[in-house]
Amino acid sequence: MxxxxxxxxxxxxxxxxxxxxxxxxxxxxxxxxxxxxxxxxxxxxxxxxxxxxxxxxxxSSPLAPPLDSFTLGPWTEAWSALSGSFMNSLGFAVPAAILSAVLGSIAAHGLTNIDWKYQNLLFLLFVAGIFLPYQSVLVPLTRFWNAVDLHAILANLGPINVWTLPYMRDHYATILELIFTHTAYGIPIATLLFRSFYQELSTEMVEAARIDGATPTSVYTNIILPLSKPIFIVVFIYQFTSIWNGLLISLIVAGVGPAAPITVEVNKLAIAGEIPTYNTMMAGAFITAIPTLLIYIFFGDRFAQGVRGYG
Amino acid sequence: MIRSIHFWLLPMLIVFLAVYGTIGWNFIISLTDFQGITLPAYEVSNFDLEMYTQLIEDSTFWRALRNTVILMVLFPLACLSVGIFLAIIVDQKIRFENTFRIIYLLPFSLSFVVTAKFWLWMYNPEIGVINSILGYFGLDFLALNWLAPEYRLWAVMIALVWQFSGYAMIIYLAGLRRIPTTQYEAAKSDGANSLTVYLRIIIPQLRASTVSAAIVLIVFTLKAFDFLYAMFRSFPGPTADILATMMYREAFESANWAYGATIAMVLFLLALVIVVPYLYTEYRRGAL
Known part of the structure; x- marks a missing residue:
């Protein structure tokens, strides 16, 4: 050329x-x-x-990279302040997310194939629970966990006092309270997400099975459950994220004691009007955000799917 | 015979006790004089509306109610406007669409608490991010004390829009993708410019997305307690105090349990006014 x-x-x-x-x-x-x-x-x-x-x-400018002032000190400092509560949060967010997903799934199945006139209305009452401002249950919730002493109940439950066993800590009773509370308030949204998934499943198979005389239980275990894996992941991600991220209910149930969740503990690192050490505070904020950020990065689509189902 | 009862009975009992039973209990507490460390006395003869009359005369309540309503109206509006704008520009068959979408939705995966920490640093008047950037561009006169009482509610709103506009974007994107592309093309071949196409043809069809996103955002505002608590603890000052923080203070810091329960009833009614018409129309439409 x-x-x-x-x-x-x-x-x-x-x-x-x-x-x-x-x-x-x-x-x-x-x-x-x-x-x-x-x-x-x-x-x-x-x-x-x-x-x-x-x-x-x-x-230096807040946007400038750390040149001569580079240190991991804030991270170790924040981690030592937050590690206990990080474990607490994991300890209730994972079981509560699983439990509310399981209960939501069975409720959704029971409410999907209509065999009763008021089933839709019942579902409506489930859904209304999603929009509840938590404030309106807080005072009774405190009264409830005051009256129901889970620690004492478990101590007297079996032949031996569970709290004397090795590795048992007294504040695990509070973690259990958190699990029950978050599970209960997670059921409405879980039911909604599962139900819209089940409605989109091919009804042909379900109908065919019913004509063959299958009970709702065998339809659930043989047809619905094996197909539910993707929606279980969506719901688990949604529930875990919102339970982990939530402050109010955990603050009311666990307070600032040994069972305090990370969203409560991280506030000890700084609030407005006090003189905070911003480097430790930001490290603490990232440590608090790590589990949900990881979920978002690796399961972004599933996360968005749960978010869309909410609306 | 109801063949599916063993499926929904247990979840139903839990939800009904945890939600409806507890709200009923809360209402009963609001009729008592329960405060301090003594146990509440549930005697029907002593039930009265004293706490409600006290509430009506409480100027703190009216300020908190005003701020709550401002937040409930303006925050969803701002969020939806930013969200629809993001959705439209992301929907232009752009390259790296996924990357942009992920970035805009990223704040939504955070906790209110983490957002509050980020924005404490953004808003710091001396060395914070916003004022440093303004200083860098020589715009020092714009560098305000963002968390000063007179700007506080707006500062809260900006941080929340940052966190939630990605959510509105996702809802609108799903809505936009449902509109058949032939409609855009038909409108464009008529010579309409794209702004007209969006204003006249596309946006009106996003009504359903708007309503459902707005409801969720309004409900989030009622839960904005987490954010305010992480930023200011339980007292954000009169200019940013909302019913949620006031309720927490009364019940859990001053042990005015009955009074706190009364504020909670007002919050519940606010949610009811918004949610019931929405759920009712959805139900009638057969969308549930």
């Missing part, structure tokens, strides 16, 4: 390229990028600050 033809070729390619991205397109991408910057800004500033020493974040 002659040099002349080569130049012409390149120019043609350039013209083509310019036509493809017209000005509006470029503006669109600039807009998208600026917005992405704004949405990521608090994360970026947070990570940078959590990697700086105190003198480092006091003297």
């Amino acid at each position: 002659s040099p002349e033809a080569d130049t012409r070729h390149v120019l043609e390619r350039f013209q083509e390229w310019r036509q493809r991205i017209d000005k509006r397109r470029a503006g669109l991408y600039i807009g998208l990028a600026v917005l992405a910057f704004v949405y990521l800004l608090p994360f970026e500033a947070g990570i940078m600050t959590a990697l700086k020493s105190q003198s480092g974040y006091l003297t």
Whole structure:
């Protein structure tokens, strides 16, 4: 190819390229990028600050990477303040998410194939529970857990006092209270998510099985349950995220004692008006966010699916 | 015979006791004078509306109610506007669509508590993120004390829009994808520009998405306690105090249990006013 033809070729390619991205397109991408910057800004500033020493974040721009002030100190400090409550939160969020998903699944199955006039109405009453402002149950909830002493009940339940067993701690009773409470208030949304999934399942198979005389129980175990794996993941992710992230109910049930969840403990690192050490506070915020961020990064689609089902 | 009863009976009992039974119990407590460490006395002869009359005369209540209503109206509006804008620009057959979507939804995976911590750092008046950036561009006159009482409610709202606009985007995107593309094309071949297409043809069809997202966002506002508590503990000051924080203070810090239960009833009624018409129309439409 002659040099002349080569130049012409390149120019043609350039013209083509310019036509493809017209000005509006470029503006669109600039807009998208600026917005992405704004949405990521608090994360970026947070990570940078959590990697700086105190003198480092006091003297450098919050967005600047830590150069000579790099330290992991804030992370170890925050972790030592939060590790116990991190375990507490795991200890109730995982079982409560599983339990509410299981109960939601069986309730949804029972409410999907209508064989009773008021079944839809009953489902409506389940769904209304999703929109409950927790404030309206807090005082009775405190009264309830005051009256029902789970610790004493479990101590007297079997032939031996469970609290004297090795590895048992007294505050596990409070963790159990958290599991029961979060399970109960998680059932409505779990039922809603399962039910919309079950409604979309092919009814043909279910109908055929029913005509063959299958009971609701055998339909559930033989047909519905094996198909439910994807929705179980969606519901588990949704429930785990909201239980882990929640503050109010956990604060009321567990308080600031040894069973305190991480969303309560992290507040000890700083609030407005006090003089916080921002590097430790940001590290603590990230530690609190890690489980849900990991879920979001690895199961983003499932997370979005649960979110959409809510509306 | 109801053949499915053994499926829903146990979950139903739990939900009914935990939700409806407990609200009933809360209402009964609001009729008593229960406070302090003594046990409540549930004597029908002593039930009265004293706490409610006390509430009506309490100026703290009216301020908290005002702030709650402002938040309930403006926050969902702002969130939906940002959300629909995000959904439209993400829906332009762009490259890296997934990446942008993930970024905009990322804050929604966070806890209210974590968002509060992030924004404490954003809003710090001396060395915080926003004021540093403004200073960098020589815009120091814009660098306000964001958490000062007069801006506090707005500061809260901005942080919450950051967290929840991605949620609105997801709902709107699902709505946009349900609209057949032939409609865009038909409108465009008529010579309408894209803004007109969106305003006249697309957005009206997103009514269902708007309603369901708005309901969820309003309910989130009623739960915004977590955020305010993580930022200011239980007293965000009169300019940002909401019913949820006031209720917590009265019941759990001052041990005015009956009074707290009364504020809780008002919150419950607020939720009812919004949710019942929504659920009723959904139910009538057969959407449930």
